[in-house]
Amino acid sequence: xxxxxxxxxxxxxxxxxxxxxxxxxxxxxxxxxxxxxxxxxxxxxxxxxxxxxxxxxxxxxxxxxxxxxxxxxxxxxxxxxxxxxxxxxxx
Numbered sequence: 379x380x381x382x383x384x385x386x387x388x389x390x391x392x393x394x395x396x397x398x399x400x401x402x403x404x405x406x407x408x409x410x411x412x413x414x415x416x417x418x419x420x421x422x423x424x425x426x427x428x429x430x431x432x433x434x435x436x437x438x439x440x441x442x443x444x445x446x447x448x449x450x451x452x453x454x455x456x457x458x459x460x461x462x463x464x465x466x467x468x469x
Contacts (some may be wrong), residue, residue, distance in 0.1 A: 395455075420435050
């Protein structure tokens with residue numbers, strides 16, 4: 379196997395768990411948090427306040443609930459990884 383073949387197998391889908399320096403993970407985490415909150419509010423209004431006007435709208439924002447922990451982990455990894463690299467560049 380060539381060296382480039384091993385890079386493909388190692389790096390396949392690495393964007394899912396290795397943060398990139400040019401992506402603002404704080405913004406992503408904030409957006410996912412707002413959408414998760416919106417989903418929770420819409421769910422509460424539909425189920426407990428029994429407002430038919432918002433019936434089913436919470437499901438549109440439900441995927442953000444699942445992705446919120448991923449965004450949090452990526453934000454922590456990016457903060458630790460890029461803070462370390464900035465310290466070594468300045469030294």
